[in-house]
Structure formats: C-alpha cells, structure tokens
Amino acid sequence: DQQVKQNSPSLSVQEGRISILNCDYTNSMFDYFLWYKKYPAEGPTFLISISSIKDKNEDGRFTVFLNKSAKHLSLHIVPSQPGDSAVYFCAAKTQGGSEKLVFGKGTKLTVNP
C-alpha cells in the first residue's frame, strides 16, 4: 500500500519555463512533507519542506504548495534550469510517530536547453 504517490515517472520542460511536480498521499496523519532531489550515483539532497500548518513555502526558485483537503502537494520550479535535471522525490512524515520518511517513487525531471 503506497502511502505517497508520484504518478508521473517523468517530466520534460524547456529551460526558463515552470516545472510542476506533483505528489499525492493517503495517510491523513502525515504532517510534514519534504522534497528531495537526486542525481545519479549520489544520495538525495534536501530541497524544501512544508509543515501541515502552512499551505505554501517558498525558497528562491522553489515553491511547495500543500492542499490538505485533497491530500496533494506540488513543487514548482521557476525558472527551470538544465542543472535542475534530476529525480525528485516527495516524502512525508508523522510528527510524534516514527521519525521515518515515507517516499514516493520519484519523478525524473529533464530540463532542455
């Protein structure tokens, strides 16, 4: 039973345009959400996070939106750059429960010059 789902295995966008990566979750107990970026042969790198008391968090070119009623979050990258090409993982956690992160399967983003 997959509690965190990234339904798009891949996404291709042009440099300078917006990239939107989506993530859905089923466990209503999740209250902290994170996005990680992963290059081949490297470990995941933390990108941005959001707690369930917020609906938006912004850090430079990266913005995460949370829609709790829809159990949906998205990562917006504006403007997209070729160096953003990587696999993006959505992860979720329940505060006060296990400290483990539950990950989606990832979306491979390709930004074309």
Place this chain on the structure above:
Amino acid sequence: GAGVSQSPSNKVTEKGKDVELRCDPISGHTALYWYRQSLGQGLEFLIYFQGNSAPDKSGLPSDRFSAERTGGSVSTLTIQRTQQEDSAVYLCASSFPFGYNEQFFGPGTRLTVL
C-alpha cells in the same frame, strides 16, 4: 567530515555470503536512518536509531538483516546469507532528533548480489 559518509561505495558479493555496510553520520546528529532503493523504486525505510537504540526496526525485510550503532555515532548494517533480491542501493541518513528536521543522506552503497 562535513556530510554523511558511507562505505564501501560499491559491493559485489556472491549469494549466501554476509556483508557489512558502514555509515558515519554528521557530527551531532543523534538520529540515524537506513533506507534502500531498489531499481525503479522509491526509498524504502529499514531502521531508525535514536542514539544507540532502535525505536523503529519495522522496515527490516527479514531476520537476515540487522543493524547496530555504537557510541551514538557509526552504524553498521549487516545482511546475512545475501540473496539476489537484496541487490539495491543502501542509503544512510542522519538528522537532529524529533521536530521538523530534514534528513541528510550519504552517497549510498550499491550492493550487487550475484
């Protein structure tokens, strides 16, 4: 070191052999986690340490898998009698405990069981 380090970076072994994977967390991080990523899959939680104790071992797939942490620092993940389905990238992460803290990942150990 500045980040989480793991060794070896690659390990090729024969089915039935035991392997040990090592993780050095970021200094000061009392929480340590092991995950694995099989081909085409997301990261799968294995075990979580807080200090030297493991409050959550729920992700260990079988009793062939075990892990320990000593001195609140280095951790070793041991897989006994390896099987081909154990082939994966094993990732270690560390963080400050509890609260809204991100986990910092090491580069991983790629395990191949022939």
